[in-house]
Amino acid sequence: MAGFQPKKEAIISAGIDIGTSTTKIIISRFSLMNVAGSTHVPRIEIVDKEILYKSPIFRTPLQDATTIDIKGVELIIRSQYEDAGIQSSDIETGAVIITGETATKQNAREIVHYLSREVGDFLVAAAGPDLEGIIAAKGSGTYDYALKTGRVTANIDIGGGTANIAVYKRDKLLGTCTMHVGGRLIEFKDSTVMSISPPIEQLLKQENKSLRLGDTNRHPDIKFIADFMADSITRVLAKEVKAEDEVLLLGHKPNWNEPVEAIMFSGGISECMYEQEITRPSDISYNDIGKQLAASLQSNRRLTEWDWIEPEETVRATVLGAGTQTTEISGATIQVAPDELPVKNVPVYKYSFHGHLEKGLAALGQSIKEAINIYDSFQEGQNFVLYLADLPYVGFKDIQKLARAILQVMELRHDPEQPILLVMQMDYAKVLGQTLLAMNARQSVICIDQINVDHGDYMDIGRALQSEVVPVIVKTLTFHSS
Amino acid sequence: MNEQLIQTITKLVVEKLKSNEVSQPSAGTADVQIKLHSKQATGALTELPPPENPNGKVTFHQTTSAKPEKKSAVHPQPAEKTISKQEEFIEELKKKTPSRIGVGRAGSRPKTNTWLQFRLDHAAAVDAVYGEVPDKILHQLDLFQVQTRVKDKEEYIRRPDLGRKLSDEAKELIKKRCAFSPSVQIVTSNGLSAKAIEENLEDVYLSLVQSLGNLGIETGTPFYVDKGRVALMDEIGDVLQPDVVVMLIGERPGLVSAESLSAYLCYQPRIGTIEADRMVVSNIHKGGIPPVEAGAYLGTLIQKILKYEASGVSLVKKEG
Ligand code: B12
Numbered sequence: 001m002a003g004f005q006p007k008k009e010a011i012i013s014a015g016i017d018i019g020t021s022t023t024k025i026i027i028s029r030f031s032l033m034n035v036a037g038s039t040h041v042p043r044i045e046i047v048d049k050e051i052l053y054k055s056p057i058f059r060t061p062l063q064d065a066t067t068i069d070i071k072g073v074e075l076i077i078r079s080q081y082e083d084a085g086i087q088s089s090d091i092e093t094g095a096v097i098i099t100g101e102t103a104t105k106q107n108a109r110e111i112v113h114y115l116s117r118e119v120g121d122f123l124v125a126a127a128g129p130d131l132e133g134i135i136a137a138k139g140s141g142t143y144d145y146a147l148k149t150g151r152v153t154a155n156i157d158i159g160g161g162t163a164n165i166a167v168y169k170r171d172k173l174l175g176t177c178t179m180h181v182g183g184r185l186i187e188f189k190d191s192t193v194m195s196i197s198p199p200i201e202q203l204l205k206q207e208n209k210s211l212r213l214g215d216t217n218r219h220p221d222i223k224f225i226a227d228f229m230a231d232s233i234t235r236v237l238a239k240e241v242k243a244e245d246e247v248l249l250l251g252h253k254p255n256w257n258e259p260v261e262a263i264m265f266s267g268g269i270s271e272c273m274y275e276q277e278i279t280r281p282s283d284i285s286y287n288d289i290g291k292q293l294a295a296s297l298q299s300n301r302r303l304t305e306w307d308w309i310e311p312e313e314t315v316r317a318t319v320l321g322a323g324t325q326t327t328e329i330s331g332a333t334i335q336v337a338p339d340e341l342p343v344k345n346v347p348v349y350k351y352s353f354h355g356h357l358e359k360g361l362a363a364l365g366q367s368i369k370e371a372i373n374i375y376d377s378f379q380e381g382q383n384f385v386l387y388l389a390d391l392p393y394v395g396f397k398d399i400q401k402l403a404r405a406i407l408q409v410m411e412l413r414h415d416p417e418q419p420i421l422l423v424m425q426m427d428y429a430k431v432l433g434q435t436l437l438a439m440n441a442r443q444s445v446i447c448i449d450q451i452n453v454d455h456g457d458y459m460d461i462g463r464a465l466q467s468e469v470v471p472v473i474v475k476t477l478t479f480h481s482s
Numbered sequence: 483m484n485e486q487l488i489q490t491i492t493k494l495v496v497e498k499l500k501s502n503e504v505s506q507p508s509a510g511t512a513d514v515q516i517k518l519h520s521k522q523a524t525g526a527l528t529e530l531p532p533p534e535n536p537n538g539k540v541t542f543h544q545t546t547s548a549k550p551e552k553k554s555a556v557h558p559q560p561a562e563k564t565i566s567k568q569e570e571f572i573e574e575l576k577k578k579t580p581s582r583i584g585v586g587r588a589g590s591r592p593k594t595n596t597w598l599q600f601r602l603d604h605a606a607a608v609d610a611v612y613g614e615v616p617d618k619i620l621h622q623l624d625l626f627q628v629q630t631r632v633k634d635k636e637e638y639i640r641r642p643d644l645g646r647k648l649s650d651e652a653k654e655l656i657k658k659r660c661a662f663s664p665s666v667q668i669v670t671s672n673g674l675s676a677k678a679i680e681e682n683l684e685d686v687y688l689s690l691v692q693s694l695g696n697l698g699i700e701t702g703t704p705f706y707v708d709k710g711r712v713a714l715m716d717e718i719g720d721v722l723q724p725d726v727v728v729m730l731i732g733e734r735p736g737l738v739s740a741e742s743l744s745a746y747l748c749y750q751p752r753i754g755t756i757e758a759d760r761m762v763v764s765n766i767h768k769g770g771i772p773p774v775e776a777g778a779y780l781g782t783l784i785q786k787i788l789k790y791e792a793s794g795v796s797l798v799k800k801e802g
Contacts, residue, residue, distance in 0.1 A: 431778035
């Protein structure tokens, strides 16, 4: 049978990382193939990822200190598409990640929507700090390392504004933590302090330090702050957060439950340590506390307790993760209404049957009402994905019961005409979708499986590909509140 | 001898052994005899923990001079931790296969519970071949029954060729009762596992019929053949002249599952059809492809066969 080559399909993915200080783009090509053999039930997987183009590292265009210049970003992206020889219509998947402090800025949402309209109808992810840490860990090589070795490995991605920590053991995410630790938290101009960010102001006050704008950049407090940040990271990694560290925490405390064994640094600060980039990013001045922070981390005694693993990517970890690690491929036996795709940014409501069909069906209506209250509290008709988990083994008549129940509860939505969006934890997507159609569901049905999602995630579902699968991007958290 | 009784007792013993295992705090003390063996040279060999992360050092070079000095190159790990890592690793591997791996051994032989489990599964396989499909199921699905040229189970096993031919009465009956020249003819047969039909037929069948209905594909009059073989579809094709035959048939039981069903499909099977033009979706059971999902998939697969007017290798070729 040597003559039969399994068919391959390729899709183009774009990754765009708009950080506090820098913006970069990556274009890659994924090859999809049926890995199950031509006569088996197909299983489509991404079998190869090839990076077609890596942009230079640009300074993020800002309108003012708190607003990203959307037009400026668009200009960069268009010029890079041109250099890469790519049309925006070629791009079928990918993610825009707005990282660091910029993600908290008011215009992050605007940018994401604007970009998905203007520079490619691809799937778009807006990052919150947790997702950012996860994506960086996948781009830096931490995820692969943890998968290969089984060691509990922390990725510490430090950019301009934040340090995003994600801890992995094999393919399991054990936890995340985000800190106000980054290069641009103190900036210099002409050898004097030009700006100090609010959390650092607070830290200075807490530690009775006197550093002020206009002070020389050799002021001893600067080293003190960098050392403090390094110590604080150490305490977070060891889960020994003290009261004085809390000014640097952004959101929750470290939440992993196993001791970290190895650490990897990525992000701009990591570039100061490893200097992997062949051409020094010309547009970047290190006119900030970044270099000092890198030095403080490298000389921190306690950090040597962990094994340091050199990352595969430093500054580009996040963009690489965004471009190559965010897309999942659904199972091949699914049911989708092609006209409804893509759907973007829909929240996921997880409903667990706890292994009991009847009990689960009995309580489904109540839970759906709750879901509607949470996600559509303004009664605007915000749709959601219903994720059906922990179903027992079911037969055909059970599937019919389930389908009937779903048709009923979906009518509870404020806009019941919207498509029914379902993700199945188990391999029942096609039969459930077909059963809904057989029951003459008045809505379109999108029912997919073999995707890892969880309660509270947001999902983008892309257009169906030739191989009859859909690309999916799952976002662990879109915008964190602030 | 009462086979039922033997089976019940074997089951009891296996369960008992299993429950003992669970209540033991650590795996190392689960079997006193093994402890004795492990004092010998061979035993000691198996106790050696594998080298930690043999690949790690190779792939992840640590090059920069700026990196801080490690206090010590080797992190001594407490012995206990190594074992738990190793156990964890074996658990990971076990999740990936239904094969009996990591089951340990007593000297050169399997442990008693492993051996008994094996015997039990083997017995279940034999039972599946010799069992019968309850009439109730065929009734519920409204399937009438016909025979092949095989007289009994022994002959069925010895003479596959007879399982590929309809009895004279069967030919008459299907001619009389079945719609002629449908798009799709569904045939079911116990084949080598009655248990497979008992457990899965209803779900695959109903889901398949629904799927074909959704796609607007017309089906003929389905029926059940006792003691059939896959290539029986050729003769059925000759008699009824359908475009596609899909045959839901019990697979030869294995030690992983004795109740696995296959769907064999062929575009216009007729006497003389070559094997390469058949195709199969196998492993339809609780632990494999869920039967309801298999039925839904088969519908779209049949749609493709009809579209390309080909199945098996010819379909792969035509699809290009
Ligand atoms: C027994 C067996 C065989 C025997 C069949 C002997 C015989 N004459 O009875 C032999 C060793 C010859 C065989 C050969 C092959 N087999 Co085989 N075989 C099986 C097995 C273990 C049981 C099948 C069974 O119970 N059938 C039911 C009984 C009632 O059918 P039967 O009428 O007695 O026998 C017919 C069928 O078994 C059929 N058959 C057997 N294998 C295959 C494979 C394909 C693709 C087709 C269309 C038909 C077919 O041919 C027999 C004669 O008509 C299954 C495992 C399983 N989980 O099902 C694999 C299995 C069906 N075989 C498989 C394969 C790949 C093959 C080969 C293509 C291997 C090769 N590369 O040459 C060939 C193709 C044979 C063909 N007929 O076209 C795969 C099919 C995978 C898939 N979905 O495509 C299976 C599922 C094993 C696996 N897990 O990989 N096989």
